[in-house]
Amino acid sequence: MEHAASMMDVTFWTTIIAIVVLLMMSAFFSGSETALTASSRAKLRARADKGDAGAQAALNVTQDSERLIGAILLGNNVVNILSASLATALFTRLFGSGGVALATLVMTVMVLIFSEVLPKTYAISAPENVASNVARPISWLTVILSPVVAVVRFIVRGILRLFGQRTDPGSHMFSLHEEIAGALSIGQETGAVQKEDRDRLLGALDLGNRTVEEIMRHRSEIEMIDAATPPAEILSEVLASPHTRLPVYKGERENVVGVIHAKDLLRAVNRAVRETGNPAALQTLDVMSVAMKPYFVPETSPLDEQMREFLKRRTHFALVVDEYGSLRGLITLEDILEEIVGEIADEHDTEADQTLTPNAAGDYTVEGGMTIRDLNRQLDWNLPDDEANTVAGLVIHMAQSIPEQGQVFSxxxxxxxxxxxxDNRITKLRIRPLAGNDQAEEG
Structure with a gap:
């Protein structure tokens, strides 16, 4: 009798210890899954570059996410089911048939608190630290369980194919740019990232998605020089212009034959006057001899590629043409940089203040040629720029006509x-956000 009681004590405590160990293993698997899936690969890469072997192991083990999740879930389910079975056997021996329900209740509470919520809460609070610590044992686990996981993956993929679904473990639901953009937006909303910093970073990321056409200065706004103009008048025009580079045309404005840089022209004038000692020598100056060859780019060029071309050619100025070779506008390196850092103003800019301020009624007065992107950036609005690049273009597109002065639209x-x-251009508009989302148009 005493021997049976002694065996009962040994079995009882052995089972209790086994259940505790299994719950701890379950907690390890749950915490590891959360840490490895929630950790930032960018942060892990930064740690690995600094010599953190655990971070490098975490990067390696998360390369095949399907294999990783399969191994962790397999191990977690095995220990959970085994601990539940041991608890059922123990409680049945102690309380009879009623022990099954009691074991289910106790193990549900234990697994929920100690094997799920507690480890996952801890892991999510410092995912990179936890991932670095658990990466090595998890990598060993994936190797040990790889045959079983491979069979499970084959079965799962076969079932999914029956429903027309194919899996690609190497693909990601969101692109890297979208992940960064989302993180910046969340950071700005929580106050961790300043709006100006968010705009600069998003502007740099978005260069590849925007084309020259979207930010170029339209040809109607380009200051140009007629090659037939007397040199003295050309000099006066160049000195009066706020721009250092001016296109030169012959006959008609479409026929651009060169680009004059103010410095080059002034050097040529100074050289001609000094050599002859006669200021009248300016009248015989050949302006085209100092003009640079024009650089033409297609309007469909992405901004990031165009910026690289500017840097490669060591030039800051290009004329934009359409598919038929017709002049559409011009673009400068400064225009592209402004897409990243915002408006760049200097002492020669003609607009005194680029900052938009509302009047007493909350209206903002903007130029019709202002791009929708710049307006959204300055005021943190969300006007669409899919159908038009400028504010005036958006109004014309929505009105399906060229509105008259004084017309109002919502x-x-x-x-x-x-x-x-x-003429046919909207040069100035007054805009304000509505209290609601009224989409109706007023005439």
């Missing part, structure tokens, strides 16, 4: 009033 949650129009 769309996309904003009120637009045409303040000024010149």
């Amino acid at each position: 769309f996309h949650g904003y009120r637009f009033e045409v303040v000024a129009r010149r």
Whole structure:
């Protein structure tokens, strides 16, 4: 009798210890899964570059996410089922048939608290640290369980194929750019990232998705020089212009034959006057001899590629043409940089203040040629720029006509009033956000 009681004690405590160990293993698997899936690969890479072997192991083990998750879930389910079975056997021996329900209740609470919520909460609070610590044992586990995981993966993929679904473990639901953009937006909302910093980083990321056409200065706004103009008048035009580079045309504005740099022209004038000692020598100056060869780019060029071309050619100025070779506008390196850092103003800019400020009614007065992207960036609005690049273009697109001065429209949650129009161009608008999302159009 005493021997049976002694055996009962040994079995009881052995089973208790086994259940505790299994619960600890379950906690390890749960915490490891959360840490390895929630950790930032960028942060792990930064740690690995500094010599953290655990971070490098975490990067290696997460390369095949399907294999990793399969191994962890297999190990977690095995220990959970085994611990539940041991608990059922123990409680049945102690309380009879009623022990099954009691074992289910106790093990549910134990697994939920100690094997799921507690380890996952800890892991999510410092995922990179936990991932670095658990990466090596998890990598060993994936190697040991790889045959079983391979069979499971084959079965799962076969079932998914029956429903027309194919899996690609190497693919990601979101691109890297989208992940960064989302992180920056969340950081700005929580106050961890300043709006200006977010705009700069998003502007740099977005260069590849934007084309020259979207930010170029339209040909109607380009200051140009007629090659037939007397040299003295050309010098006066160059000195009066706020720009250092001016296109030169012959006959018609479409026929651009060169680009004059103010410094080159001034050097040529100075050289001609000094050599002859006669200021009248300016009248015989050949302006085309100092003009640079024009550089033409297609309007469909992505901004990131165009910026690389500017740097490669060591030039800052290009004329934009369409598919037929017709002049559409011009673009400079500064225009591209402004897409990243915002408006760059200097002492020669003609606009005194680029900052938009509302009037008493909350209206913002903007130029019709202002790009929607710049307006959204300055005021943190979300006007769409899919159908038009400029504010005036958006109004014309939505109105399906060229509005008259004084007309008012409401769309996309904003009120637009045409303040000024010149010929067929809307030159100035007054905009304010509406209290609601009224999409109806007013005539």
